[in-house]
Amino acid sequence: MGVIEEFGSTLLILTVCFGFFMAWGVGANDVANAMGTSVGAKAITIKQAILIAMVFEFAGAYLAGGEVTSTIRKGIIDPELLSSEPELLVYGMMSALLAAGIWLFVATTYGWPVSTTHSIVGAIVGFASVGISVDAVNWGKVGNIAASWVVSPVLAGTVAFFLYMSVRRFVFDTKDPFAAAKRVIPFYIFLVGFVISMVTMVKGLKHVGLDLTFQQSILYSMVVAGLVCLIGIVALTRIKRVVASLNHDIVNIERMFGVLMLFTACAMAFAHGSNDVANAIGPLAAVNSIIESGGDVVQKARMPSWILFLGGAGIVAGLAVYGYRVMRTIGTHITELTPSSGFAAELAAATTVVLASAYSLPVSTTHTLVGGVLGVGLAKGLHALNLRVVGTIFLSWLVTLPAGAVLAIIFFYIFKAVFGTG
DSSP: OHHHHHHHHHHHHHHHHHHHHHHHHHIIIIIHHHHHHHHHTTSSOHHHHHHHHHHHHHHHHHHHOHHHHHHHHHTSBOGGGGTTOHHHHHHHHHHHHHHHHHHHHHHHHTTOOOOHHHHHHHHHHHHIIIIIOGGGBOHHHHHHHHHHHHHHHHHHHHHHHHHHHHHIIIIITSSSHHHHHHHHHHHHHHHHHHHHHHHHHHTGGGGGTOOOOHHHHHHHHHHHHHHHHHHHHHHHTTOOOOSOOHHHHHHHHHHHHHHHHHHHHHHHHHHHHHHHHHHHHHHHHHHHHHHHTTSOOOSSOOOOHHHHHHHHHHHHHHHHHHTHHHHHHHHHSSBOOOHHHHHHHHHHHHHHHHHHHHTTOOOOHHHHHHHHHHHHHHHHOGGGBOHHHHHHHHHHHHHHHHHHHHHHHHHHHHHHHHHOOO
């Protein structure tokens, strides 16, 4: 216990810095992915994307970020094996945050849309298996997380494909697309409102002292979705048919979907904040718990509000300062996005992330969003996809996990040498 007692404050301050740096990287890379579809479809500007993220990313992280944080914090490593040497877990979590933060900074500098979840999970697995022992890693949990990396883009792509096909079937392929859009788009707005409300009601409000039943959550979410739908209908009334021509109607329909993308951007930002804040603050929560308790490694730890606040603030700062680089890649280089196709990709990704967050699976928002964009691209035809860019993105995903692991192992031994053990 000597290390914790002697250097506890120093270690916590360092971890707070590394946690904020990691959250900054999440904002710069992953939030840029989340906002890139809206910006690429020209539904919102980069400044508007930053403003939306400031509100909804922070709300998602603060209100609904606790469930996934528990998986990152205590699900990957078996704390029982470290009860006699808690300082090793502290060094490891510090190393994981610093390693993942550095890799995200490098990737964002080059505009690579990498997975922040890959980065932090790879870093934790790396330091634990090499720096402590292979038995310290909960390989069953890692296997579940790895499976979600495959399932999430496939699920998001499938949902996006059918959403976009429904848009074509019920709007663009009708006799009067403009009138059809006026009828159908309010339903999509209701769907977006319901998705974002359900995740808040089901688990987000627990962090602010309200615990609703599932039935109550459904009822309240439908009421909120109805209000959001009414706001959307009012916004749609401003779009008038001036000239009765197909080309003019298409422009106006895309303007309607542009209104809808404001709602999907909010849903995506909230969903991302609720899921990916865990990447930055999960390890910080573990270190805070150990130092507060004087070296006790416990299965369950309290999630202080200041940690959720720190994660949300770091995410917003990263997007505002550096997010434009990755936003360009995801929004314009995979396939040409319009508001109608961008809406389908974004809503599919948001739904997938929300479901994953509800089941405490730290999926990659990058994977879900790329899956959604690929889904709408396939709905247009294989020729609509830039396969070279898609290949580069997949390659960056493969590099991310080992990069995080190697850096974490190096930093782990550095911290161990500087602060000692025992």
